[in-house]
Amino acid sequence: MLTLDQDDIILDRHAEDWQSALDLAAQQLSEAGLVTEGYRQGLYDREAQSSTFLGNAIAIPHGTPDSRDHVNRTGVRVIQFPRGVEWHDGNRVHVLVTIAAQSDEHLDILRQLTHVLDREGVAERLAAADSAREIAALLSKAPLEARLDADTLCLNFPASDSLELALAGAARLRQSGCVDNAFVAAIADQQAHPLGQGLWLTSSPVGVQTPALALATPEASFQGPLGTVNGVFCLAAQGSAHRDLLERIMTLLDSRAGETLVGADSATVLSRLAGESASARTATARVLNAHGLHARPAKQLVQVAREQSVPVKVRLAEGGGAAVSAASLTKVIGLGARRGQQLLFSAEGEGADSALSAVCRVVNEGLGEKVAPFEEGREHVAPITEPSVEPLEADVPHLAVAASPGLAIAEAFVMRPPRFDYPERAEQPAEELRRLDSAIEEAGRQLASLIRQAPGGEVSEILSMHEEMLDDPELHEAAREGIREGFSAEAGWWRAIDTAAHAQEMLADRLLAERAADLRDVGRRVLGVLCHVELPTPPERPYILVMDDIGPSDVARLDTRRVQGLLTARGGATAHSAILARALGIPAVVGAGARTMALDNGTELILDGERGRVIPAPSTARRQRAELRLKERERRERDAWEARFEEGRTSDGHRVEVAANLGNTAHTQDAVERGAEGVGLLRTEFIFMAHAQAPDLDTQIAEYRTAAENLDGRPLVARTLDVGGDKPLPYWPVPQEDNPFLGLRGIRLALTKPDILETQLRALLIAGRGCPLRIMLPMVKDVAEFRQARAIFDRLLEQLPEAERATDVQLGVMIEVPSCALLAPSLAAEVDFFSIGTNDLTQYTLAIDRGHSELSAQADGLHPAVLRLIQMAVDAAHAQGKWVGVCGELASDAAAVPVLVGLGVDELSVASRQVPLVKARLRDFDMSEAQRQAALALSQATSEAVREALEAL
Ligand code: PEP
Ligand code: MG
Secondary structure (H helix, E strand, O other): OOOHHHHHHHHHOOOOOOHHHHHHHHHHHHHOOOOOHHHHHHHHHHHOOOEEEOOEEEEEOOHHHHHHHOOOOOEEEEEEEEEEEEEOOOEEEEEEEEEEOOOOOOHHHHHHHHHHHHOOOOHHHHHHHHOOOHHHHHHOOOOOOOOHHHHHHEEEEEOOOOOHHHHHHHHHHHHHHOEEEHHHHHOOOEEEEEEEEEEEEEEEOOOOOEEEEEEEEOOOEEOOOEEEEOOOEEEEEEOOOOOOHHHHHHHHHHHOHHHHHOOOOOHHHHHHHHOOOOOOEEEEEEOOOOOOHHHHHHHHHHHHHHHOOOOOOOEEEEOOOOOOOOHHHHHHHHHOOOOOOEEEEEOOOOOOHHHHHHEEEEEEOOOOOOOOOOOEHHHOOOOOOOOOOOOOOOOOOOOHHHHHHHOOEEEEEEEOOOOOOOOOOOOHHHHHHHHHHHHHHHHHHHHHHHHHOOOHHHHHHHHHHHHHHHOOHHHHHHHHHHHHHHHEEEEHHHHHHHHHHHHOOOOOOHHHHHHHHEEEEEEEEHHHHHHOOOOOOOOOOOOOEEEEEOHHHHHHHOOOOOOEEEEEEEOOOOOHHHHHHHHHOOOEOOOOOOHHHHHOOOOOEEEEEEEEOOOOOOOOHHHHHHHHHHHHHHHHHHHHHHHHOOOOOOOOOOEEEEEEEEEEEHHHHHHHOOOOOEEEEEEEEEHHHOOOOOOHHHHHHHHHHHHHHHHOOOOOEEEOOEEEEOOOOOOOOOOOOHHHHOOOOHHHHHOOOOOHHHHHHHOOOOOOOOOEEEEEOOOOOOHHHHHHHHHHHHHHHOOOOHHHHHOEEEEEEEEEOHHHHOHHHHHHOOOOOOOOOOHHHHHHHHOOOOHHHHHOOHOOOOOHHHHHHHHHHHHHHHHHOEEEEEOHHHHOOOOOHHHHHOOOOOOEEEEHHHHHHHHHOOOOOOOOOHHHHHHHHHOOOOOHHHHHHHHHH
8 A cells, every 4th residue: 555654755845836846746756766757747747637736735746647657666755845836727735745656556645635635724734844744644644434334234133132233243343353352242241322213322442453333233123121123333432433423323313214224235224324315316337447536537527516406425335435425526536436446326306317327427438538348257346455544564563463383584465355246136046056056066176176185184174174064055055045036146155154154153152153264265265166256376485475364275275385474464363274374383473453454565574473473574673683583493493392301490400390371271281292391371261261151160170180180290380260351251241441451350350250260269179189289360469369269269178078189289379460569578478379470460560551552562571670570579489488480471582581580480381382492591591690681681771771781691
């Protein structure tokens, strides 16, 4: 996407007349290497056709299509003329946004500028601005608009209560990548507000990635306890992005259209929400202009619209955008319509029909440009970059979900979702049924061939599951039914897939819900055959595959020699694609948000599958560091693996136990095989999350027993349920909180349900028989909370006969809240051990949300403030003869390991894969060196200074 960058802005220039200004613009583009000399004439030719003055003192010179041969590279130069230049059409220009575009990327810039044109006082501010930053901010800031389109609608849903509808809407938003599970949990906990006419609104700002509005309507309106229900709007709120949409709902209510939504299809619902009344006449026309509805053709359209006797509105036929006046140039350009997109015009009253035919005619005729007909099926509508989505910032680490470990440095290959253009309806059902059958057969052949080529194991298993899904008779029947009702083979099939996937997503079980991605994957395979759509071809060079959400069969198809890493906008660490990436040993970062898809092909990326982060367009220095890390890493991994069963010790023999962090007890055996000397943190909440309801005593015993047995006498440190904050439990919704991380989470939440805590402790004690069992409590803030939990624990120890429970058992606390470290002496007197959760301790000490997409890179556990708290905790514990572990991510940070050991930490608990590497790191230094590094780190003022000082050693 073409974006404005501060370096592209040239301040404080003067030009006597518009020609000198244009010459200067051409010179700047040419000096930047964007164009060759011939482009200057293109700029002049374009001005001769019509002025590029836009409004608000801005002109946007750009070459004619013929002059594109002179463009080396797409780019922009913004030139400020504080004294102004008189343009040839009589307007005064203070800023030239000069565009060198190889195709229609300049529409992105135009779209941004139309927002500027609507704002008052911008011309003066552009003239007076004295920094590039200020100009960039004035020009670039497109207000974020909430999303509403066919994908956020859930119509005719078989629900009989408003909460079910609200959740269906929330699930739609989650499935569209606008929100995460926290949003769904927040909605589950709310009562919808009545809007009138049987419409209800529920909303939350929790877990919102992209502001959006969903609407769920029932199959038939019904009576709820608080009144009629015709539909529930579910709003993912962020800032004021949704204001426009709420106003549109109000307009809909004003026109008494609430009841008409029940039974309506998505086109009708979007039309009502776009502000078109039921009595409006509508007509569509396709944009044929090669470069879309840019300023010049838009002007023509506006002129024709203004000549009509009735007001004409226009919007993009697809999506949920509001209809705007076709007589407003800025609004029409703001649609950002591209070649192939349909414009939907509407008008009311006498003269509406002739107005509509006039505007459609002029669009069909090309709006003053020579146009070629659009060949549906062969030509595809150019993909639109989400208007509100900014690309990831260059050279800045962007945090997401670590799905598969490893480090990759390579260029991005962005696989945009294929676009399937097909008619919704078809005349001859028999022919459509035949087409569907043969497409399903072909898809089956493709899968069979993929299975033959697959490396085996999980890859083949998942592809076989796809084969089963493809053969599902119910799915076939649902599609056939649709076709018999008049849908085309494509529409019938996709409706069947979408309904089934949607039902799957409604399941509380996270793992089952994620299988919806598999269904859609199967669905797209068949659509691909039906529409003759082939996926874009990746480059021959090594690359990092970037996709919205990688379907399992996409992963299975990967050429592992060229794909160095995976990056997805959506998805979670438990998605099949992530499981497969791990099975194939490809580093993967998932759930990185919609901005990922705005990356340009060829952008260099550093992908860190361990820390779950991606850095686009890294600086040379950062790249070199990453390359060194990569090489060093490969060597160290080999050596470390060889020595993984040695005990964790420093080079002078000081013992530091190295244990594994687990979320799934089934991985215990694997941890032991990687050299883990125990489990140092069992995140039991993941066991709870994997069940649709709180697991009962026997289920929990079986889970914990798996860990205890596989550990074969090694210690098991299990943490009691730590939900709330970023880890909601669907069946245990927490009331909406403004700051969930400062709210009901960890032990605070567990103590509100002592019976659940008690069952868990009981299960742990019974399952831990014969095993050194350490139980720890998360998020404790002081000794009072510990005592409450200890009372339950002591009662259980008394109740359970020794023969039936663990006897080598300790009860400790996690040090995650700064108050706990500050008061460590009072706690150390009563607990058996401390385990320091540096992830949370860092977030609470530095007041940085650990998941914050921009700030979390600064949430560095090596901050001296965090280290001092660790020192306090260790000193207090050792003074009482208690041991201290570290189980946050810091424990596997190579720079931090000597510092932690120097501070006196007795145990490090890390991801299983890291165990051999951490043991190897311990062998690098002796205890006196560790103490020296700890003292050095403590004496610094910032985390950057700590890292620099340690690196300089
Ligand atoms: C921590 O906070 O460091 C920790 C280990 O707990 P979690 O990451 O599960 O919150
Ligand atoms: Mg924690």
